[in-house]
Amino acid sequence: MTEKLSNNKIKKLHNLNRQTDRIFKSKNNGLSFESNQRYREAMHKFNKYLVTYFKNPTLKRITHRQLKGFIKDQKMDNLNIKTIKTNITAVKTFNRINQGEVELYNDNKKYSLENRDNFTKKPPVASRKELGDYSRLCIDNNKEHYAHLAQIQYHLGLRVKEAITLKTAQVREALYHQQLELNQTKGGKARILELNAQQLETLKKAYENRLSDNNVFVKSNQLTHQARRQYIDHLRNHREKFTQSKITPHSFRRAFANNEYNKRIFSGIERMQVLVEVSKAMGHERGEVTRLYLREES
Numbered sequence: 336m337t338e339k340l341s342n343n344k345i346k347k348l349h350n351l352n353r354q355t356d357r358i359f360k361s362k363n364n365g366l367s368f369e370s371n372q373r374y375r376e377a378m379h380k381f382n383k384y385l386v387t388y389f390k391n392p393t394l395k396r397i398t399h400r401q402l403k404g405f406i407k408d409q410k411m412d413n414l415n416i417k418t419i420k421t422n423i424t425a426v427k428t429f430n431r432i433n434q435g436e437v438e439l440y441n442d443n444k445k446y447s448l449e450n451r452d453n454f455t456k457k458p459p460v461a462s463r464k465e466l467g468d469y470s471r472l473c474i475d476n477n478k479e480h481y482a483h484l485a486q487i488q489y490h491l492g493l494r495v496k497e498a499i500t501l502k503t504a505q506v507r508e509a510l511y512h513q514q515l516e517l518n519q520t521k522g523g524k525a526r527i528l529e530l531n532a533q534q535l536e537t538l539k540k541a542y543e544n545r546l547s548d549n550n551v552f553v554k555s556n557q558l559t560h561q562a563r564r565q566y567i568d569h570l571r572n573h574r575e576k577f578t579q580s581k582i583t584p585h586s587f588r589r590a591f592a593n594n595e596y597n598k599r600i601f602s603g604i605e606r607m608q609v610l611v612e613v614s615k616a617m618g619h620e621r622g623e624v625t626r627l628y629l630r631e632e633s
Contacts (some may be wrong), residue, residue: 342387351382354394358432360568367427377425381405387560394429395402396436402426403446411567412496412521414427419448461586461632468577469570472495480552485587490537491528492591492617494521495584500565501551506542510535517618526618592617592628 342347349588358364359375366374384405385392394400409419420443427439440446468488470482470494487498500519509515513535515528530538547555553562567584574582592613612620619625 340386347386347392348382350426351385351392351394352379355379355382355429358429364432373421374425374428375443377390380427381426384408386430393435394435397426397430397439398437399440399446402439406448408445411563416448423448434556457627457630458579458589459586460628461485461580461582461588462590463489465578465580466587466590469574472573472577473569476573478569479544480541480546481566483537483544484552484566485570485584486537487541488584488587489590490534491515491530491597492588492595493517494588494618495567496521497618499552499566500559501541503542503545503547503549506538506545506551510540510542520618522620524618524620525586527539528616556580588617589628590627593630596625596629 355375355378359366359371359378364371381445382392382394385401388408389401390406405426406419406423409422414422423443423446427441429435430437430439466485468487473479473482473485484495484498487493487501487623488495491498497517497519505516509530513530515530515534515538516525517528518525520526528534541551546553546557550554552566553559570582570584574580580586595613595616596609599612600606604612610625613627614620614622617625617628
């Protein structure tokens with residue numbers, strides 16, 4: 336959720352957070368100090384989701400629809416299944432203690448949240464052919480900006496959030512200085528990418544076909560989260576036309592990780608150093624996270 340909240344929504348968020356804090360700061364709720372802290376943070380994320388997508392949310396009536404939407408939103412942000420399950424447990428725990436009007440399901444499958452065992456197989460990595468086929472499909476459908484989004488993810492390794500929030504001035508500066516500064520990152524930790532010729536050309540094409548004066552991929556009358564969802568849905572709804580793989584936008588970012596890893600390995604760089612370099616480019620703080628992206632790594 337990258338959308339900047341209006342003053343009215345900020346007030347609503349503060350109100351929901353105060354209600355949350357009363358529950359998870361209580362010494363009589365039967366939870367450990369660590370659980371209270373963890374669940375409180377998770378509920379604050381859920382509260383932000385509520386005020387972003389619902390007009391007048393109330394914590395006394397958390398609905399199945401809201402919980403399912405929260406799960407989908409976290410999947411779109413590529414959170415791992417363990418984190419999502421913890422966040423959902425926090426919402427259910429809050430709802431139970433708060434005596435919510437709706438009894439939420441115990442079975443996460445009813446919210447389209449699969450068991451962790453279903454995620455042992457690594458998600459698909461997009462091939463260069465799939466990138467090309469999808470790009471041509473987008474151009475044929477007058478959705479060329481989706482092709483540029485996919486190419487930026489493939490060649491620069493950006494997350495959907497990082498790509499969709501690129502500002503026109505930001506890209507213009509990147510083309511001039513040959514480095515891209517990213518601020519809308521996961522965890523809020525900025526990073527700078529030194530750009531090669533291929534990456535500069537990719538950004539240049541996106542810049543030349545920008546959708547508005549201020550944003551490369553968001554129209555002037557469009558909300559950021561709407562643009563992000565439309566891009567994700569477009570690929571999901573059309574991928575069967577050019578591949579049997581269930582690729583997602585994140586598959587293009589995974590391709591970047593694998594390509595950069597293989598390029599460095601083949602050049603003779605020691606494996607652990609390669610993980611450090613690729614992790615830095617990806618915006619990962621730990622090499623263990625990057626390893627999850629790689630086909631060759633266990």
